[in-house]
Amino acid sequence: MSLEIELGLNEPVALLAHEALLSTYYTASNLRKKAGHFLQPFGLTDVQFNLMMLLKHQSRKGEGLTQAQLSSMMLVNRANITSLIDRMEKAGFVTRTSSPSDRRSNIIVLTESGKELLDRIEPLYAEEVKRIMDILVEDEQKRLIGMLEKVRSNIKED
Amino acid sequence: MSLEIELGLNEPVALLAHEALLSTYYTASNLRKKAGHFLQPFGLTDVQFNLMMLLKHQSRKGEGLTQAQLSSMMLVNRANITSLIDRMEKAGFVTRTSSPSDRRSNIIVLTESGKELLDRIEPLYAEEVKRIMDILVEDEQKRLIGMLEKVRSNIKED
């Protein structure tokens, strides 16, 4: 696919930078759409799936995570987590309990049915992601990750 | 920044693929936030800025683009363009005119004030994007774009 926007500037470097930005935008957008279609039959969105993956793999012994932790891990605003958990609680994927040690915090935990659903989806999802990314050899994937991390770190510092 | 999710699978390749996917997600997200903050003082969102850039650089002689063309270039659903143009029309950035040659279509054109605003922002924006991306040397930027394009093309084929 070719570049959609041309800056029309004299500096080729700025043009290249813009193309790199757009390429990242578009690839993320396509990846999200693909994940969305893949997860739709299971009644999950990709955001909800990612949240459940965090609960499964990033909480110690299934103790759950607070909304603030989820917000920080998912790089989204705290306010966004509130409505997300509302929907997922209603759907029966997670529970929300007030933390006994800090009454400001809520502890989010996967339900049994949430765990079961995740166990079914996870291997299929891993296979699908592998299929998509294996157009790049292992070394390329590592370089891609490295370059994107450099860009991310260069955004944050200011 | 390290990987937020670990799949816990035996296959390291699948894990790497997942990390590459998340890295693309997160980088796009950070780039969008940064662009959003940059454009906020001008009363524009990054989506609106990108749409105006398309109108400026991708329409022949400023004849404008149809909503379907914009939808296809921006990789978003047609339905989304309707409300987007509503807001931008109300803000005075663009006009919407029914096409004489195809009465199903609307022609979207930049207003004079939209053009003026864009002319002011564009060089500043190019500079900012250049600053962010120049953490990668030119050759790396090209390789990044190439890899992301490969991934995109591998998503579409099915």
Next chain:
DNA sequence: ATAAAATTGTTAATATGTGTATTATTGCCT
């Protein structure tokens, strides 16, 4: 020429994202 199919834009319902303000708590500082 006409019927069927495709395209364009809109609307509605819903999910996800932001920023800002508010409330409830907790932690820190003197």
Next chain:
DNA sequence: AGGCAATAATACACATATTAACAATTTTAT
């Protein structure tokens, strides 16, 4: 101890994204 700053969740207004259903129009097939 008492006051003040920081943190956690929520509420609200809004922007952006999706799918599905629809009406108007154009194109295609026969």
